[in-house]
Amino acid sequence: MLELSDVTAGYGGNQVLFGVSLSVGAGEAVALMGRNGMGKSTTVKTVMGLLPASGGAISFAGRPILGLPPYRIANAGIGLVPEGRRVFPTLSVRENLIATARPAATGRDGRPKAPEWTLAAIYELLPRLAERQRHLGSQLSGGEQQMLAIGRALMTNPRLVILDEATEGLAPLIRTEIWACLERLKQAGLAILVIDKHADALARIADRHVILEKGRVAWSGDTAAFRADPGLKDRFLHV
Known part of the structure; x- marks a missing residue:
């Protein structure tokens, strides 16, 4: 579904990505991993x-989507949960969810190709948002803002959702809720590209793992191979 081939990118005169190649298949969850500053968020920004x-x-x-403006990439069917959440602080939870909503793609018969994400569906997936639907974005906790960012991305009815630092800075209980949410999305057939520092949690939901080291793919493989080599964490993930 998503394929990067030998992608290079950077900021000004500083190159950050050096020939990054990775793919995410339909209904597949892929973990993009690496220490801070290795190019993970740069990869996401380049995709979007x-x-x-x-x-x-x-x-x-x-x-091909390279060179398209971000709104066209989003309209193609990619939903982004950005690092730092970036919810609209002066809009209510409900307003945040409907602000960028778009209907699901339809087939020739006019019916949605997949179950449509609606407010009711989001509230069923993330009950905390239903309880706080009249609260402003600025009144939510960090975990609730992350749930809102996920719900907002889903309201675009994407075929692929990208999460940059899915559980960064969240309490353990909230992290558990986020991982449970991602497991449900995967079971529903949504393709997922997720960045996070919690390797064990990623191993429970990801089909494949891609590790970046200084802007290059240092290792990639399925979850069985990742679990079979405990040294990967020391070589590429631990500080």
């Missing part, structure tokens, strides 16, 4: 058109 690539190719659902 927020940072121009200097080389390589990116395609989604078989169509």
Whole structure:
């Protein structure tokens, strides 16, 4: 569904990505891992058109998206949960959810190709948002804001959702709720690309893992291979 081939990118004269290649298949969960500053968020920004690539190719659902403006990439079916959540602080939970909502893609018969994400569906998935739907974004806890950011991305009815630092700074109980949410999304057939520091939690939901080291893919493989090599964490993940 999503494919990056030899992607290079950077900021000003500083190159950050050096030929990154990875893919996410339909209904697949892929973990993008690495220490801080290794290029994970830069990869996400490049996919979403927020940072121009200097080389390589990116395609989604078989169509090239490299060079497209971010709104067209989002409209193609990619939902982003950005690092830092970035909810609208002066809008209510409900207003945050409907502000960027778009209907699900339909087939020739006019019916949605997949179950549609609606307010009711979001509230069923994330009950805390239903309880706080009249609260402003600024009145939510960090964990609730992350849930809202996930719900907002789902309201665009994406085929792929990208989460940058899915549980950063959250309390253990809230992290557990976020991981349970991602497991349900995977079971529903949504493709997921997720960045997070909690390798054990990622191993429970991801089908494959890609580790970046200084802007290059240092290792990639399925979950069985990741679990079979405990030294990977020491070499590429631990500070």
